[in-house]
Amino acid sequence: MEHFLALDIGGTKFGGGVVSEKGDVISYVAGPTPKPSTAAELWELARRLLHQAVDESGVHSIAAVGIGSGGPMDLEKGLVSPLNIPGWRDFPLRSSIEEEFNAEVYLDNDGKALTLGEGLFGRAKGTQNFVAMVVSTGIGGGIVLDGRLLNGRLGNAGHIGHVNVEEKGNLCGCGAIGCLEAQASGTAITKYFGMDPRQATEAVKVRCGEYVGRGVASVASLLDLDLFVVGGSVALGFGKVFFDAAQRELSARARLSFSSEAKIVPVGLGEHGPIIGAASVALSRRRGLF
Numbered sequence: 001m002e003h004f005l006a007l008d009i010g011g012t013k014f015g016g017g018v019v020s021e022k023g024d025v026i027s028y029v030a031g032p033t034p035k036p037s038t039a040a041e042l043w044e045l046a047r048r049l050l051h052q053a054v055d056e057s058g059v060h061s062i063a064a065v066g067i068g069s070g071g072p073m074d075l076e077k078g079l080v081s082p083l084n085i086p087g088w089r090d091f092p093l094r095s096s097i098e099e100e101f102n103a104e105v106y107l108d109n110d111g112k113a114l115t116l117g118e119g120l121f122g123r124a125k126g127t128q129n130f131v132a133m134v135v136s137t138g139i140g141g142g143i144v145l146d147g148r149l150l151n152g153r154l155g156n157a158g159h160i161g162h163v164n165v166e167e168k169g170n171l172c173g174c175g176a177i178g179c180l181e182a183q184a185s186g187t188a189i190t191k192y193f194g195m196d197p198r199q200a201t202e203a204v205k206v207r208c209g210e211y212v213g214r215g216v217a218s219v220a221s222l223l224d225l226d227l228f229v230v231g232g233s234v235a236l237g238f239g240k241v242f243f244d245a246a247q248r249e250l251s252a253r254a255r256l257s258f259s260s261e262a263k264i265v266p267v268g269l270g271e272h273g274p275i276i277g278a279a280s281v282a283l284s285r286r287r288g289l290f
């Protein structure tokens with residue numbers, strides 16, 4: 001049985017864990033993303049969590065390290081510049097972990113990582129065409145088409161958070177107006193609705209669901225997809241109200257014969273999705289899956 005060391009880099013927290021090749025989480029530790037923070041402070045947190053995860057797992061041999069990080073990034077060079085973590089710009093995360101752990105390290109965007117986890121172990125297991133998404137501090141995702149995870153020119157395919165959903169919408173962290181992430185992410189809810197997402201009203205939950213459904217509808221028709229699995233603290237925390245609103249909007253706006261049956265459902269791996277996803281980056285690359 002192989003075990004993978006996994007690192008999940010998010011705008012709110014970093015997570016480290018050891019995950020088995022069957023998708024079982026053997027150990028998991030997390031710490032809040034320091035803000036504001038220098039590149040060195042962020043690296044120290046990542047390093048500490050990874051060592052702690054190995055120690056707590058009792059596992060003696062790690063097959064490889066998998067990382068899911070907020071984007072954008074340069075996959076070829078292994079550099080990360082997470083939009084929600086200003087302290088890291090072109091930070092050499094892959095080579096830093098390679099040196100620290102003397103292991104093979106596989107890096108990908110957190111949305112794509114979650115997608116791999118859901119495809120291998122979660123709600124989309126056995127499915128050849130689907131999108132998985134995170135609606136959390138930010139909004140990201142990954143696309144599996146014809147059984148392959150799409151990468152794009154620099155590896156950034158799947159940034160569904162920057163699909164435009166509102167003509168005169170909010171200013172997004174990317175500089176554009178009306179991106180899905182600027183309308184429905186945890187950051188947007190705090191900034192533009194003035195409330196902690198955990199205390200969101202029914203109306204805000206519905207509004208966010210509608211925006212996500214709207215963004216997804218365009219993708220369903222564009223790519224001939226009928227399954228969208230959605231995780232992240234905001235979506236899962238909002239629950240049924242959010243998913244019902246998203247489904248209503250999706251069904252209303254994707255009307256082609258092949259997209260009108262598209263479904264939007266919660267992820268199968270729940271809160272462990274991101275860390276299993278990060279491990280899945282290493283597992284899938286080593287075994288040539290997706």
Ligand SMILES: [Zn+2]
Nearest residue numbers: 162172174179
């Ligand atoms: Zn944007």
